[in-house]
Amino acid sequence: xxxxxxxxxxxxxxxxxxxxxxxxxxxxxxxxxxxxxxxxxxxxxxxxxxxxxxxxxxxxxxxxxxxxxxxxxxxxxxxxxxxxxxxxxxxxxxxxxxxxxxxxxxxxxxxxxxxxxxxxxxxxxxxxxxxxxxxxxxxxxxxxxxxxxxxxxxxxxxxxxxxxxxxxxxxxxxxxxxxxxxxxxxxxxxxxxxxxxxxxxxxxxxxxxxxxxxxxxxxxxxxxxxxxxxxxxxxxxxxxxxxxxxxxxxxxxxxxxxxxxxxxxxx
Ligand code: ATR
Numbered sequence: 001x002x003x004x005x006x007x008x009x010x011x012x013x014x015x016x017x018x019x020x021x022x023x024x025x026x027x028x029x030x031x032x033x034x035x036x037x038x039x040x041x042x043x044x045x046x047x048x049x050x051x052x053x054x055x056x057x058x059x060x061x062x063x064x065x066x067x068x069x070x071x072x073x074x075x076x077x078x079x080x081x082x083x084x085x086x087x088x089x090x091x092x093x094x095x096x097x098x099x100x101x102x103x104x105x106x107x108x109x110x111x112x113x114x115x116x117x118x119x120x121x122x123x124x125x126x127x128x129x130x131x132x133x134x135x136x137x138x139x140x141x142x143x144x145x146x147x148x149x150x151x152x153x154x155x156x157x158x159x160x161x162x163x164x165x166x167x168x169x170x171x172x173x174x175x176x177x178x179x180x181x182x183x184x185x186x187x188x189x190x191x192x193x194x195x196x197x198x199x200x201x202x203x204x205x206x207x208x209x210x211x212x213x214x215x216x217x218x219x220x221x222x223x224x225x226x227x228x229x230x231x232x233x234x235x236x237x238x239x240x241x242x243x244x245x246x247x248x249x250x251x252x253x254x255x256x257x258x259x260x261x262x263x264x265x266x267x
Contacts, residue, residue: 004053005251006037008045008067009060013038016265017058020244023264024256032252042066050092056251057090058244064088064101064131071099080104083138083165086131089247100250103132104139106243107184107211107236112143114238114258117182117207119143125180125206126150127173127196128187129157132211136186137165151176153187153196176202183230185210185221195221200228213237215266237262 007017021034039045042063059067064086075097087099129152151171152158158170190212208225213235222233
């Protein structure tokens with residue numbers, strides 16, 4: 001029987017995940033169907049989906065914290081999801097319920113494997129201190145940066161993350177100066193067409209990565225970084241694909257091919 005998966009969120013209509021997982025299923029020959037699950041509340045929708053035989057959910061805004069609590073009450077939350085208090089992948093098999101967070105793996109795989117940007121020993125700056133950033137700090141620290149600074153518009157939130165993740169330093173956006181090898185935008189400023197307000201010298205000569213993405217051209221952050229002297233900039237479409245690939249692996253035990261998929265999604 002065809003196994004059923006979905007992405008749950010609000011809104012979820014424009015999610016690329018169904019296209020990505022359809023590509024993975026076709027490439028690996030796995031017999032599965034992957035749809036969207038629009039929901040008002042995570043718990044009721046998840047109960048219905050899994051009660052009807054569903055095997056796995058990807059979780060997007062605004063439900064990652066709800067999914068963490070739901071899985072914690074029924075099963076096991078693993079690794080980065082436990083550190084972050086946020087689940088983006090749920091797997092159900094019989095009585096067994098597991099929760100994971102594949103965002104950090106996706107970010108690291110895109111940076112290190114696809115883009116050839118190593119983190120070990122490098123001076124890394126992460127902009128933003130919300131849920132998206134919290135989900136990737138554990139895997140970033142595991143990659144062994146020489147320094148990891150989290151800077152946020154509201155400094156107290158960056159300080160909260162520095163207290164929770166040993167090895168992280170906190171800063172405000174305005175006080176940043178030069179001296180970073182890798183600058184990662186994890187703010188949601190791009191959603192409104194904006195970018196975090198930092199000085200040009202912060203990105204001068206750095207590799208810049210925007211966890212946000214658009215399918216039509218550059219994100220505002222990438223465009224500004226390149227104009228401000230960054231060595232190179234990339235957006236988060238590769239991260240989206242790689243976190244999906246990790247979810248697919250957790251569900252099916254098969255690593256799907258990801259090469260070339262970003263280009264065909266953007267076409
Ligand atoms: P997400 O789940 O996408 O991380 P979030 O938890 O609401 O969403 O966090 C949004 C992050 O983007 C926060 O760090 C926010 O900064 P504040 O904590 O100061 O609100 C940051 N952010 C959003 N819009 C921004 C902007 N225009 N400039 C700078 N930072 C911004």
